[in-house]
Amino acid sequence: MASKLWATRAASYLKISFQYRGFATVIKDLKYADSHEWVKVEGNSATVGITDHAQDHLGDVVYVELPDEGAEVKQGASFGAVESVKATSDINSPISGKVVEVNTKLNDSPGLVNASPYESGWIIKVEINNADEVKSLMDPDQYSKFCEEEDAKH
Amino acid sequence: MAVSQTRNLGLPLINLLRLKGVPILQQLHLEERLLRTSSDNWCIINDGTIDPTIVMGISGKPQELLEIESILRDDIPVIRRFTGGGTVIVDQGTIFVTFICNKDAVPGLQSYPQPIMSWSSLLYKKVFQGIEISGFARMIDYASCTAVVLSDYVLGDRKFGGNAQSITKNRWVHHTSFLWDYEISNMGYLKLPKRAPEYRQARDHLEFICRMKDYISRSSFIDRTIEAVGSEFLLRSAELEDAHCTLGSKFEPSSRLLRKQELGEAIFKSLTASQS
Numbered sequence: 001m002a003s004k005l006w007a008t009r010a011a012s013y014l015k016i017s018f019q020y021r022g023f024a025t026v027i028k029d030l031k032y033a034d035s036h037e038w039v040k041v042e043g044n045s046a047t048v049g050i051t052d053h054a055q056d057h058l059g060d061v062v063y064v065e066l067p068d069e070g071a072e073v074k075q076g077a078s079f080g081a082v083e084s085v086k087a088t089s090d091i092n093s094p095i096s097g098k099v100v101e102v103n104t105k106l107n108d109s110p111g112l113v114n115a116s117p118y119e120s121g122w123i124i125k126v127e128i129n130n131a132d133e134v135k136s137l138m139d140p141d142q143y144s145k146f147c148e149e150e151d152a153k154h
Numbered sequence: 155m156a157v158s159q160t161r162n163l164g165l166p167l168i169n170l171l172r173l174k175g176v177p178i179l180q181q182l183h184l185e186e187r188l189l190r191t192s193s194d195n196w197c198i199i200n201d202g203t204i205d206p207t208i209v210m211g212i213s214g215k216p217q218e219l220l221e222i223e224s225i226l227r228d229d230i231p232v233i234r235r236f237t238g239g240g241t242v243i244v245d246q247g248t249i250f251v252t253f254i255c256n257k258d259a260v261p262g263l264q265s266y267p268q269p270i271m272s273w274s275s276l277l278y279k280k281v282f283q284g285i286e287i288s289g290f291a292r293m294i295d296y297a298s299c300t301a302v303v304l305s306d307y308v309l310g311d312r313k314f315g316g317n318a319q320s321i322t323k324n325r326w327v328h329h330t331s332f333l334w335d336y337e338i339s340n341m342g343y344l345k346l347p348k349r350a351p352e353y354r355q356a357r358d359h360l361e362f363i364c365r366m367k368d369y370i371s372r373s374s375f376i377d378r379t380i381e382a383v384g385s386e387f388l389l390r391s392a393e394l395e396d397a398h399c400t401l402g403s404k405f406e407p408s409s410r411l412l413r414k415q416e417l418g419e420a421i422f423k424s425l426t427a428s429q430s
Binding site for chain 1: 211213236237238267269270271316319320323
């Protein structure tokens with residue numbers, strides 16, 4: 001449960017309930033960053049999005065700020081943002097390379113990020129520089145454990 | 155003003171920057187720079203801004219949110235800010251309170267929108283404790299219609315403050331504009347937003363908002379806010395020069411003034427949309 005301490009204190013005071021799920025879906029064959037983005041690498045091409053854990057904690061996404069095609073992305077650095085619940089949240093790239101395609105469907109349907117974070121809610125496709133960078137990312141089991149530990153701490 | 159600084163064991167340090175009448179665009183640029191290039195925690199209080207200015211969230215569409223013809227006629231500046239959320243018109247009656255924090259500054263707080271808003275609502279609960287309104291002594295945050303979130307600050311069912319945020323990998327900004335006072339005529343520049351919390355119930359601005367000045371003095375609100383911040387952080391007074399010294403010179407803020415041409419194009423878009 002995300003930020004149980006602050007959520008339950010506020011909820012008790014305000015007499016409302018929070019609707020976080022207690023689990024997050026992970027997909028095998030993807031790799032995961034500790035900032036909650038996923039990447040699917042196929043040869044020297046990669047697809048990037050945010051995870052189910054991230055979309056659940058962010059709330060309903062109402063806007064996605066996409067980079068331009070041709071922009072360079074760097075592992076760990078932000079390349080765009082999502083807006084949800086009056087907040088803009090950075091999206092950080094799990095991989096370095098050049099953006100070759102952006103998911104323009106997100107302009108009219110930003111909610112795809114919530115409804116289908118690993119499929120139709122993908123955000124960018126990247127021509128990757130260095131496939132070895134993937135080795136520093138988490139596999140599905142490691143990421144699931146990471147999410148549990150992170151939620152348990154708060 | 156009694157600021158609690160005796161209980162300083164284990165409290166995170168925060169730089170308290172008190173400003174008065176700083177233009178809102180300058181404030182937003184400062185906030186963005188401190189978010190992206192500082193590693194300190196900051197609390198900025200700007201007591202009013204000089205000129206009436208409209209401030210939209212990052213995804214705001216002028217044709218949907220603004221009475222553009224009146225705005226162009228009266229030469230009202232329109233800014234698109236770097237945080238999410240809705241549209242406000244701010245002036246010297248607005249009091250701004252901003253927190254810029256490292257993600258581990260507040261123990262146990264996960265840097266997502268709802269937990270951050272929960273935390274701030276409890277801090278402001280301390281500020282407004284004991285404020286009486288017609289027999290009530292209550293400050294509540296209402297849920298929006300799309301998700302269970304904490305969104306606005308209300309007295310009764312009238313809004314007196316709204317907040318917005320920006321969250322990066324390791325830091326976050328949470329800023330609030332408080333309607334200590336406002337000009338009725340300025341609200342005429344804003345349309346009824348399409349996305350609004352359920353409790354608004356399609357009320358127009360003047361039926362939806364209220365003035366804090368009817369309940370608390372300006373100085374008392376600011377003093378109480380500083381005291382509340384001091385109960386969670388170790389306060390260190392800062393000057394504007396201190397903030398500028400820590401900033402990286404290469405960073406370019408994204409908050410910007412919309413050009414008149416852009417506003418004119420937005421009128422065209424709205425006319426085209428209404429004809430299709």
